[in-house]
Amino acid sequence: MQLLAQQLVNGVALGSIYALFAVGFALILAKMGILNVAHGTFATGGALASYWLVFEHGFSFWVALAVGVVFAGALGVLADLVAFEPLRRRNAGVFAPIIASIGVWIVLLTLAEAFAGPSAVSYPAGSVPSEPLRFAGLIVLPAQVISLVALVVVVTAVHLLLTRTRFGAAVRAVAVDTRSATIVGVNSRNVLIAVAFMAAAIAGLAGVLGALSDNNVSATIGEALLLKGFAAVVVGGYGDIRGAALVGVAIGVLEVMSSQYISSGFRDAITFGVLLVVLVLRPQGLFGERQLVRA
Amino acid sequence: MSTTALLTTLQFAGVNALFALAIYASLWTGVLSLAPVFFGAVSAFTFGYVAGTLGLSPALALVVGLVLGAALGAVTAALIIRLDSHYLAMATIAMVLIGRVLIINLVEYTGGPSGTLVPGELGTWLWLIGSLVVAGYVMSRLSGSRFGLAADAVREDPAVAQTLAISPRRIQFVGFVISGALGGTAGVFQASFLQYIGPDTFYTHLGFVTLAAVVLGGAFHWAGPIVGAIVFTILPELLREPMGEYDRVVTGVALILIIIYMPRGLVDVRRLRLLRTRGRRRTPADEDPSRTGSTPATVEVAP
Numbered sequence: 401m402q403l404l405a406q407q408l409v410n411g412v413a414l415g416s417i418y419a420l421f422a423v424g425f426a427l428i429l430a431k432m433g434i435l436n437v438a439h440g441t442f443a444t445g446g447a448l449a450s451y452w453l454v455f456e457h458g459f460s461f462w463v464a465l466a467v468g469v470v471f472a473g474a475l476g477v478l479a480d481l482v483a484f485e486p487l488r489r490r491n492a493g494v495f496a497p498i499i500a501s502i503g504v505w506i507v508l509l510t511l512a513e514a515f516a517g518p519s520a521v522s523y524p525a526g527s528v529p530s531e532p533l534r535f536a537g538l539i540v541l542p543a544q545v546i547s548l549v550a551l552v553v554v555v556t557a558v559h560l561l562l563t564r565t566r567f568g569a570a571v572r573a574v575a576v577d578t579r580s581a582t583i584v585g586v587n588s589r590n591v592l593i594a595v596a597f598m599a600a601a602i603a604g605l606a607g608v609l610g611a612l613s614d615n616n617v618s619a620t621i622g623e624a625l626l627l628k629g630f631a632a633v634v635v636g637g638y639g640d641i642r643g644a645a646l647v648g649v650a651i652g653v654l655e656v657m658s659s660q661y662i663s664s665g666f667r668d669a670i671t672f673g674v675l676l677v678v679l680v681l682r683p684q685g686l687f688g689e690r691q692l693v694r695a
Numbered sequence: 696m697s698t699t700a701l702l703t704t705l706q707f708a709g710v711n712a713l714f715a716l717a718i719y720a721s722l723w724t725g726v727l728s729l730a731p732v733f734f735g736a737v738s739a740f741t742f743g744y745v746a747g748t749l750g751l752s753p754a755l756a757l758v759v760g761l762v763l764g765a766a767l768g769a770v771t772a773a774l775i776i777r778l779d780s781h782y783l784a785m786a787t788i789a790m791v792l793i794g795r796v797l798i799i800n801l802v803e804y805t806g807g808p809s810g811t812l813v814p815g816e817l818g819t820w821l822w823l824i825g826s827l828v829v830a831g832y833v834m835s836r837l838s839g840s841r842f843g844l845a846a847d848a849v850r851e852d853p854a855v856a857q858t859l860a861i862s863p864r865r866i867q868f869v870g871f872v873i874s875g876a877l878g879g880t881a882g883v884f885q886a887s888f889l890q891y892i893g894p895d896t897f898y899t900h901l902g903f904v905t906l907a908a909v910v911l912g913g914a915f916h917w918a919g920p921i922v923g924a925i926v927f928t929i930l931p932e933l934l935r936e937p938m939g940e941y942d943r944v945v946t947g948v949a950l951i952l953i954i955i956y957m958p959r960g961l962v963d964v965r966r967l968r969l970l971r972t973r974g975r976r977r978t979p980a981d982e983d984p985s986r987t988g989s990t991p992a993t994v995e996v997a998p
Contacts (some may be wrong), residue, residue, distance in 0.1 A: 435781050437903075486955045494780050495727050499954045501912050506947030514940050627792055632783050641770050669796040672789050679786045680774050 406538050407656050413544030415652020416551040417610045419645040421625045422632035423555060424602035426644040431575040433597050434484060434497040439603050439629070440622030441508035442479075444602025446472035447611040447621050448516055456529050456599070461528045461612075462613060476600020477593055479504045482652045485592075512619040522615045543613040550609060555645045562641075571595055578645055627668075628652075631675040700932070709823045710884045712891055714905040715912070715920030716830055717877035722914050723843075724870035725850035725863075727780065729902040730787040732795045732956035734764040735882025736897035740798065742883050743813040743892060753816045756883055757826070764879015765872050767934045774869035776864055791902055798894045807943045810893030817887035826884070827921070830877060834917035842869060904928075907950050913960025922962050 421443060428436045450468030455458040459467075483500040529542035562568040573581035574588045574595075581588050606625055611617045628651055636647035651671055659667045717731035738760035745751050745759070775786045797829065798805045805811055837843045845866050848856040855865040886892045904927065905920075912923020927946070934942040 429781070435784060483951045490955070490958070492954070492958055495722075496958060498727065498784065498952050499906065500951050502907065503947040503950030503954070506903070506950065507944050510941060510943040510947070630785065631789070634782065634789075647841075663800075664795065665800045667932060669793055669800065672793045672796070674788060675789050676793070679782060679789070 402537060403660075407463050408440040408653065409538055409544065411541060411653030411656035412649055413541075413547050413613065413652070414656060415649035416544075416630040417606050417613060418625065418632055418652050419648025420547070420551050420554060420609065421603055421606035421629035422486045422607070422636070422644040422648040423558060423641045424599040425626075425629045426633045426636075426638040426641050427558070427599040427602070430482075430638040430641075431571055431577075432484070432592060433494075434501060436599075436672060437498065437501045437626070438479060438504035438508060439501075439599070440624075440626030441505055441512060442472045442475050442600040442603040442622065443607030443610065443625050444512045444619055444622035445475045445508065445607070446601075447607035447617050448512060448619070449604075450608045451521065451523060451617040455521070456521055460555070462521070465605075465608050467640045471599040472604020472607065473601030476603070477542065478594040479508075479600075480593060484596075488592075509619065509623075512622075516619040520619050523617070528612060536562075541613070543609065547609045547684045550605060551649075552638070552644065554605070555642060558598070558602075558641055567591075567598060572668065627669065628655075631671055634656065634675055635678045701929075704929055704932045705925070706818070706820070706823060706888055708925040709739070709827055710881055710888060711859060711905055711928050712827060712921040712924035713830060713877055713881035713884060714901065715908040715924040717874045717881060717918070718905055718909050719914060719917065719920040720834075720877055721870045722909060723850060724846045724867040725765055725780075725853065726776070726867050727872060728787040728871070728874065729784070729791050729899075729906065730768070730871070730876055731764075731878030732897050732899075732902040732905075733787070733790040734878035735885060735901075736791075736794045736798065736884035738763050738879035739813070739886035739892050739897065740811070742886055743811045744804050746814050747811070751814075756817060756887075757822075757880060760879040760883035761876050762879070764882070765876040767879070768872045768875020769775070771875070772868045774894065776867050776871065778780045782848055788899070789900075790975065791897070791899060795805060795894050798897075806893075808894060810891055810896070811894055813830065813886040813890055815887050815890040817884060818890070822887075823884060824896065826880060830880075831917065839989040842866070842995075846870060888965070901908050904946075909960075910950065911953050911960055913962035915959055916962045916964050919960050919962040923960065926961070 421439075423443075425436065425439050428439065430432050446468040450461075450464035450470040452469055453464040454461060479501075481503050484497055487496050487500055529546075531542065533540045533542070533545070540546075560568075562571060570581065570586045570591050571594075573584065573586055574591045578588045578592075581591075603622070603625075606629075607621055610621055610625060629648065632648035632651055633644045635651075636643035636645070638644060654674070655667050655671060659672045662670070714731055714735065717734070718728065721728040721730075742751065744754050746756065750929060751759070756970060771787075771790070774998055775783060790854060801806050801807070845856065845861045848861055849863045849866045856863055858868075871936060882897065885896065889896065905924065908923035908927040909920045910923070911920025911923065930949070931942045931946055934945050938945060953960070957963070
């Protein structure tokens with residue numbers, strides 16, 4: 401029982417990071433229509449930037465976290481300006497942005513590998529909060545608390561922003577149709593840049609928190625997140641970010657539980673197997689709304 | 696680059712061309728799929744296991760790869776072909792991811808993380824070029840066939856295709872089977888040339904590189920993937936010396952530039968036809984520079 405509860409805590413904490421990443425991934429997919437393969441590299445960028453500040457320049461972790469998040473957001477905006485905006489202007493089809501995002505992914509991953517080097521490193525001891533909290537016989541690491549809090553704050557904030565504000569209405573209008581949004585007075589260019597920044601910044605946050613939780617910073621940190629976030633978005637449906645977030649947490653729990661009780665080797669196979677089954681049985685995702693599509 | 700290195704690179708370009716053709720076969724029917732990488736993995740590891748335990752002649756190995764790939768393609772298509780484009784692409788990427796996990800865990804059959812050794816009898820120019828020629832011939836014959844015309848229609852607009860009594864699902868199913876057959880064959884070749892296959896041999900990197908090759912070469916003509924694969928395999932090798940570890944940056948940048956400025960790729964039949972028409976117009980009779988500039992828009996036709 402104790403073990404189950406402890407693993408549940410671990411699972412929820414791990415899932416929070418997946419969920420955070422999935423929220424950003426779903427934002428880009430739903431609001432900009434881009435299946436962004438490069439999203440994981442934004443997370444890596446954020447993690448590497450924060451590590452560099454802490455390790456090389458001795459900044460406090462919290463400052464580094466903020467800078468890492470902003471840096472990841474800037475990467476997202478840059479990718480949008482360089483790769484996706486020209487395609488939008490040319491009315492390229494559905495597949496062109498995916499292929500452009502593969503290009504961005506290759507470039508950023510190569511740069512990240514060159515910057516980080518082959519060996520995995522971790523935040524220097526003492527620079528990050530690491531004193532475990534004991535609570536009713538359970539051990540909870542500060543990183544786990546931070547992850548969960550970050551998830552709740554981000555999901556609530558983004559959801560409210562999208563559903564309750566003028567900006568949110570503009571985002572949703574642009575997502576439906578850029579041109580008609582422009583006609584009713586929305587500056588779609590600025591809206592898209594803002595969404596790109598937001599999505600990439602959230603990915604950066606997930607990257608920093610992932611690095612903190614694993615106590616490990618490497619160039620491939622975003623790749624693992626990408627696969628899990630991607631699964632969360634598919635299973636949860638990308639219409640509503642709360643669905644993706646919930647499934648992200650569930651995937652974390654599933655992963656921890658299956659490696660505890662079934663087999664750690666097949667952990668990922670179970671996750672992706674669930675992904676495939678949901679895809680086949682419920683293509684719009686568990687929480688997805690049916691979309692009406694005109695031919 | 697030395698001649699030996701160049702020849703080795705060309706061999707891998709040939710294998711990548713087969714993979715690229717496999718991706719092209721489903722893209723032709725309007726489906727973006729990385730599944731050929733998975734089909735290739737299954738064929739390659741089956742080949743490795745059977746060759747290791749029972750022994751397998753080269754020709755038979757190719758047939759096994761082809762049939763296994765086609766069968767897998769059929770099963771996959773039956774399951775996922777009705778998904779929307781984004782979800783379908785995601786499902787095929789998920790297949791590639793699951794494939795790696797299976798390879799790592801089915802140690803008994805695949806050698807697990809340390810991989811497995813494969814006989815290299817098929818890794819000769821004769822087999823490779825022979826297969827490429829056959830594949831190219833089949834694709835070129837298909838492009839003018841009823842299937843090819845239907846595939847073009849489905850890709851351009853499934854709704855219109857349906858009004859022409861074409862079943863998009865059926866066409867896409869056939870595309871997936873062809874894709875599976877090519878992917879399975881490519882997997883066997885990849886294994887033979889490397890003589891060693893591991894969990895990372897058939898992974899996202901291979902999928903993305905071959906997809907890039909299709910885009911670069913041109914996704915609207917069967918020769919596109921072959922040209923693209925050759926360019927995209929040799930280019931990084933040539934860049935490795937001057938660029939060092941940054942060679943892949945050039946690959947990525949090239950991909951972005953191509954999809955923006957040359958979305959139809961290097962082998963673009965429409966543009967070639969356009970250039971030819973323009974050349975023919977430039978006869979002495981109407982040598983009028985002000986008019987040549989405006990002609991392209993009027994003669995542009997879909998291939």
